[in-house]
Amino acid sequence: MTVSSPLLEVHGLTKIYGGAPALANVSFTLGPGEVLGLLGENGAGKSTLVKILAGIEQADLGTFVLGGASTGSESGTGGVAFIHQDLGLVETLTVAENFALTNGFPTRFGVIQWDRVKQRARMSLQRFDIELDPDRLVAELSLAEQACVAIARALDDDVRILILDEPTAGLSAHEARKLFEIVERLKSSGAACILITHRTDEVLTVCDRVAVLRNGELVALRGMAGLVGAELVTLILGTEISAARTADERTQDPNPDTDAIGLSLTNFRAAVVGPIDLTVVRGEVLGVTGLADSGHINLLEALYGLTGPCTGEVQVGGTAYRPCSAHHALARSISFVHADRNAASLAGNLSVRENLHLNPTGGAVSRLDLARERTETSQTLEDFDVRPRNPEAAVSTLSGGNAQKIAVARALAQSPQVLLLCEPTAGVDAGARRDIHAKARAVAAAGGVVLVASSDYEELGELCHRVLVLHRGRASRTLAGTDITTSTILEASYGF
Amino acid sequence: MVSDKRPAPNDERQTINNLVGRYGLVILLIGLVISFSIAMPDSFATVTNFRSILDNQSVIVLLALAAMLPLIVGEFDLSVAAVLGLTQTFSIGLAANQGLPTPIAVVLGLIVGLLVGIANGLVVVGLKVNSFVATLASATVIGGIVLWYTGGAVIYDGVPQSLMSVATRQVAGIPLSVYYAFGAALTMWFVLTRLAVGRRLYAVGGNRRAAELAGLHPPRFIVLAFACSGLLAAVAGIVLGARLGSAQASSGDALLLPAYAGAFLGATAITPGRFNAIGTLISVYALSVAVAGLQQLGAPQWVTSMFNGAVLIVAVAASGYANRSKLTRARRAQLARIRERPDAPSDEPTAAATT
Numbered sequence: 060m061t062v063s064s065p066l067l068e069v070h071g072l073t074k075i076y077g078g079a080p081a082l083a084n085v086s087f088t089l090g091p092g093e094v095l096g097l098l099g100e101n102g103a104g105k106s107t108l109v110k111i112l113a114g115i116e117q118a119d120l121g122t123f124v125l126g127g128a129s130t131g132s133e134s135g136t137g138g139v140a141f142i143h144q145d146l147g148l149v150e151t152l153t154v155a156e157n158f159a160l161t162n163g164f165p166t167r168f169g170v171i172q173w174d175r176v177k178q179r180a181r182m183s184l185q186r187f188d189i190e191l192d193p194d195r196l197v198a199e200l201s202l203a204e205q206a207c208v209a210i211a212r213a214l215d216d217d218v219r220i221l222i223l224d225e226p227t228a229g230l231s232a233h234e235a236r237k238l239f240e241i242v243e244r245l246k247s248s249g250a251a252c253i254l255i256t257h258r259t260d261e262v263l264t265v266c267d268r269v270a271v272l273r274n275g276e277l278v279a280l281r282g283m284a285g286l287v288g289a290e291l292v293t294l295i296l297g298t299e300i301s302a303a304r305t306a307d308e309r310t311q312d313p314n315p316d317t318d319a320i321g322l323s324l325t326n327f328r329a330a331v332v333g334p335i336d337l338t339v340v341r342g343e344v345l346g347v348t349g350l351a352d353s354g355h356i357n358l359l360e361a362l363y364g365l366t367g368p369c370t371g372e373v374q375v376g377g378t379a380y381r382p383c384s385a386h387h388a389l390a391r392s393i394s395f396v397h398a399d400r401n402a403a404s405l406a407g408n409l410s411v412r413e414n415l416h417l418n419p420t421g422g423a424v425s426r427l428d429l430a431r432e433r434t435e436t437s438q439t440l441e442d443f444d445v446r447p448r449n450p451e452a453a454v455s456t457l458s459g460g461n462a463q464k465i466a467v468a469r470a471l472a473q474s475p476q477v478l479l480l481c482e483p484t485a486g487v488d489a490g491a492r493r494d495i496h497a498k499a500r501a502v503a504a505a506g507g508v509v510l511v512a513s514s515d516y517e518e519l520g521e522l523c524h525r526v527l528v529l530h531r532g533r534a535s536r537t538l539a540g541t542d543i544t545t546s547t548i549l550e551a552s553y554g555f
Numbered sequence: 556m557v558s559d560k561r562p563a564p565n566d567e568r569q570t571i572n573n574l575v576g577r578y579g580l581v582i583l584l585i586g587l588v589i590s591f592s593i594a595m596p597d598s599f600a601t602v603t604n605f606r607s608i609l610d611n612q613s614v615i616v617l618l619a620l621a622a623m624l625p626l627i628v629g630e631f632d633l634s635v636a637a638v639l640g641l642t643q644t645f646s647i648g649l650a651a652n653q654g655l656p657t658p659i660a661v662v663l664g665l666i667v668g669l670l671v672g673i674a675n676g677l678v679v680v681g682l683k684v685n686s687f688v689a690t691l692a693s694a695t696v697i698g699g700i701v702l703w704y705t706g707g708a709v710i711y712d713g714v715p716q717s718l719m720s721v722a723t724r725q726v727a728g729i730p731l732s733v734y735y736a737f738g739a740a741l742t743m744w745f746v747l748t749r750l751a752v753g754r755r756l757y758a759v760g761g762n763r764r765a766a767e768l769a770g771l772h773p774p775r776f777i778v779l780a781f782a783c784s785g786l787l788a789a790v791a792g793i794v795l796g797a798r799l800g801s802a803q804a805s806s807g808d809a810l811l812l813p814a815y816a817g818a819f820l821g822a823t824a825i826t827p828g829r830f831n832a833i834g835t836l837i838s839v840y841a842l843s844v845a846v847a848g849l850q851q852l853g854a855p856q857w858v859t860s861m862f863n864g865a866v867l868i869v870a871v872a873a874s875g876y877a878n879r880s881k882l883t884r885a886r887r888a889q890l891a892r893i894r895e896r897p898d899a900p901s902d903e904p905t906a907a908a909t910t
Contacts, residue, residue: 075890119886120890384772386771386772397768407762416754417765419751425751
């Protein structure tokens with residue numbers, strides 16, 4: 060194989076989930092011996108792309124060509140090994156058995172030859188200088204060893220392209236380095252690797268090129284020359300937060316009433332978060348952020364009573380509040396929008412009107428006022444600029460942005476005292492994002508407290524008066540005003 | 556705004572599609588009645604025949620409604636036919652063997668059905684047993700109890716006339732059993748579409764987690780659905796016992812499939828893609844008219860089973876299709892928009908050139 064012929068050519072791949080594009084017209088190539096970093100926020104389309112390449116999903120549009128031979132998204136995907144974050148190993152089986160599960164059991168007269176099963180596993184591992192007893196149970200291995208087993212197993216076949224999804228999640232720096240030694244070895248053998256990761260340092264040290272996805276679109280494809288970490292973050296997130304612009308926008312908000320405390324937490328602990336002390340005044344929009352495991356989403360879920368028992372003191376509007384259930388929270392005028400609208404916010408087969416009135420007010424036998432529901436729904440569709448303006452359309456037919464507007468609109472219907480928004484604009488187009496932000500500001504302007512848990516730094520900069528950055532469940536820093544920038548948030552996220 | 560300005564042929568076609576989707580089953584029912592009446596004016600198009608179809612199917616309508624309620628909240632109740640058998644045996648037996656007065660026998664039968672329904676619901680939400688398995692098991696247990704009580708014999712001796720007239724007495728020329736079936740269907744339609752509890756049941760079935768986050772307590776509604784399912788199955792059982800004036804252990808066995816066929820086929824009509832009471836009522840009658848007509852045309856007995864089984868598959872496939880086609884339309888619109896968009900930015904000329 061010559062250097063010039065690519066191992067993988069991707070042409071205009073597009074995939075739609077439930078009416079919204081998860082991947083829109085993505086094209087790139089991958090050459091032999093190359094490591095391509097695939098970057099993007101959650102929901103940017105990375106996993107969709109990988110699933111198509113691995114043959115798990117089919118593209119709606121576009122094709123990809125493997126090794127210049129097989130064509131089309133429907134045809135075989137031999138030569139691609141996809142190692143998912145959870146590795147796909149059976150923990151209750153031994154290393155050797157796990158190898159044989161995918162690579163076949165050598166048999167004689169139909170009887171498994173266990174010595175050859177072990178021999179093969181040992182040899183595959185030795186190709187990468189991994190010394191492991193094939194008789195050990197996978198459950199007994201360290202995470203790094205498990206990752207090595209998964210990679211060695213995948214490369215047993217004639218694999219030309221290895222796709223690694225967050226391979227270093229949960230690994231120590233030392234273990235991660237060992238893992239990347241395997242990737243280096245792979246490169247020198249002429250195979251290629253697609254590395255999905257959130258860690259910018261890994262991208263800078265391991266990758267030859269980066270592809271950045273944002274909202275399903277390929278927004279950048281470039282070599283590593285002259286690229287530094289901050290630039291990478293900007294590529295992933297979009298534009299660098301301009302303090303001047305956000306300050307300008309913030310001045311349009313009425314000043315929070317600093318005397319009236321809307322929400323206060325004292326020594327608050329729940330599941331993975333805490334202890335946290337926090338005071339939010341009425342009219343304030345507070346951002347909560349951090350790395351994936353920091354607990355910023357959990358904090359809001361805990362306040363809504365979703366994560367079980369919590370300790371410490373919570374006051375809403377000056378009176379004590381104990382989170383215990385969604386029902387209880389709503390009774391205290393606390394509204395919540397879940398991060399996953401399809402799984403937890405909306406019933407796809409019900410209409411927009413029914414979703415907005417999913418839990419109608421009144422007792423079980425009280426009559427539904429359908430006429431009022433219709434006028435209210437039409438008004439909401441107008442207010443939030445939802446297309447199409449059809450109250451009876453099934454929610455599953457709406458695009459992601461419009462569906463999210465419905466989820467937010469329901470949370471706003473009862474004019475909440477405290478509004479808890481989790482990733483309110485993830486996978487949402489720019490227009491819907493602007494509308495949702497405007498509605499959140501309006502709640503604050505009306506004297507409510509708004510908490511926004513988001514890993515979208517741009518959003519935090521635009522929307523929030525202050526940003527609470529969590530690190531491993533605890534407050535790392537609280538940023539305000541012009542201090543809210545990508546770099547300060549990132550620093551605080553890592554606990555600096 | 557652009558889309559608002561072109562309502563023309565697409566919208567019109569969609570409206571027609573919607574109408575056919577909503578009332579297709581009604582049109583089918585009317586069509587069947589008319590064509591069989593023309594084919595057999597002397598035997599099919601008679602008051603007696605229509606009365607007998609209405610009367611015969613009242614039990615299936617009640618049982619289909621019983622099966623439909625758990626389906627709305629996303630659960631199966633396979634014990635409805637067994638509960639029918641149980642309450643039929645129980646009320647008839649209490650009146651005939653134990654000599655209890657009719658009202659007490661009927662009320663006790665209803666209570667037993669309700670209790671079995673509540674027990675099913677509690678097993679499903681409390682022990683977190685898959686409802687399919689839980690109700691299959693409870694159906695088997697109930698079958699055993701009925702066999703134990705009857706010893707396998709048919710109870711027909713000493714059934715009081717007052718109990719039989721609960722279903723057979725005619726008002727305006729139509730037996731009471733028909734009033735029960737229509738009354739139950741109309742009541743359920745009203746409760747499900749016009750009362751808050753109906754919306755909540757559909758919400759729990761539509762997305763259990765979303766319902767919970769909206770402040771509902773889904774287990775409560777699942778138990779409620781099973782409880783009402785048990786009660787309706789009990790009504791069906793008592794009506795069947797009263798109509799026949801007898802009870803036997805195996806009487807419910809053949810009714811489970813027609814009930815489910817009715818519930819699933821019902822989900823393709825009136826509010827397509829959604830289980831609903833009026834659709835269920837109409838589909839049970841459409842199925843029975845088709846079967847009755849075929850039999851009167853000379854089709855053998857076994858056609859009924861084949862017909863009901865095939866209709867169940869077609870109905871489930873059709874209601875899934877109704878839901879999917881809405882999604883497909885939305886996807887197509889999205890794809891068209893992406894096709895019109897220029898290529899994604901790329902500073903790699905090779906990648907762009909090969910596209």
